[in-house]
Amino acid sequence: MGSIGAKDVPVLITADGRRIDGRKADELRPLAITAGPLKQADGSAFVEWGANKVMAAVYGPREVHPRHLQQNNKAIVQCRYNMAAFSVDERKRPGLDRRSQEISKVIAEAFESVIFVEEYPRTSIDVYIEVLQANAGTRCAGLVAASVALADAGIPMVDLVPAVAVGKVADSIVLDLKKEEDNYGSADLPMALVPQSGRLVLLQMEGHMTREELHRALDLGVGGCRKIYEVMREALRTRYGADAPSPGVAA
Ligand code: CDP
Numbered sequence: 001m002g003s004i005g006a007k008d009v010p011v012l013i014t015a016d017g018r019r020i021d022g023r024k025a026d027e028l029r030p031l032a033i034t035a036g037p038l039k040q041a042d043g044s045a046f047v048e049w050g051a052n053k054v055m056a057a058v059y060g061p062r063e064v065h066p067r068h069l070q071q072n073n074k075a076i077v078q079c080r081y082n083m084a085a086f087s088v089d090e091r092k093r094p095g096l097d098r099r100s101q102e103i104s105k106v107i108a109e110a111f112e113s114v115i116f117v118e119e120y121p122r123t124s125i126d127v128y129i130e131v132l133q134a135n136a137g138t139r140c141a142g143l144v145a146a147s148v149a150l151a152d153a154g155i156p157m158v159d160l161v162p163a164v165a166v167g168k169v170a171d172s173i174v175l176d177l178k179k180e181e182d183n184y185g186s187a188d189l190p191m192a193l194v195p196q197s198g199r200l201v202l203l204q205m206e207g208h209m210t211r212e213e214l215h216r217a218l219d220l221g222v223g224g225c226r227k228i229y230e231v232m233r234e235a236l237r238t239r240y241g242a243d244a245p246s247p248g249v250a251a
Pocket of ligand 1: 088089090092099134135136137138139140165179182188190
């Protein structure tokens with residue numbers, strides 16, 4: 001295998017400020033969400049976001065397996081994020097690697113803080129995320145899909161949780177990185193927002209930014225999350241019409 005030299009790095013930002021796919025710095029990739037495509041799950045959602053394709057299914061509240069994880073005062077939230085072997089350019093080895101475990105953990109923790117878990121003691125709420133096609137930002141696409149799937153399952157939550165990755169690419173702060181930007185950029189910052197309160201329930205960062213760049217990145221991400229939130233709500237309205245589940249109101 002040859003090493004990657006500077007000449008192999010694609011032009012990430014053109015002279016007129018456009019990105020590799022023609023987007024402006026604050027532009028999202030096209031996002032389409034379908035609520036409730038799976039019949040067997042209690043709740044489900046399918047997200048197509050740029051070249052990402054992600055399915056989420058939710059079960060519960062239901063009996064806890066394994067039993068010793070049961071909590072007497074609240075429900076536990078369990079998440080399994082998985083990438084299909086065919087989801088990436090170089091076939092991914094099937095099974096849970098360290099990256100999948102980390103992503104599953106941070107997504108479960110994000111939902112634990114928005115679901116009214118005290119209402120369902122001794123139960124489990126299980127979230128399955130299957131990435132069918134990956135092109136950067138899959139943990140955010142997974143979170144968005146799972147959030148709509150939780151609402152589709154009627155699980156009471158503070159709010160839907162939109163998520164997006166912001167990053168630094170060729171000295172520009174940009175919204176919603178695609179694969180080349182993630183690979184060759186200098187920072188990647190996925191985040192998830194509770195729009196009602198402005199609280200961040202997931203924030204990770206890889207790479208380097210100055211403090212000022214970080215502030216700009218957070219502002220850009222919050223703005224992106226608010227747009228994504230509208231698409232999530234619209235997906236639920238399309239499925240349920242006026243009866244769309246309304247997070248924030250306990251069932
Ligand atoms: O997907 P996300 O950006 O949340 O996580 P990442 O670890 O930053 O991965 C970025 C991208 O690298 C993924 O979305 C995939 O497109 C790609 N990737 C891959 O090709 N093979 C893997 N085993 C893991 C990730």
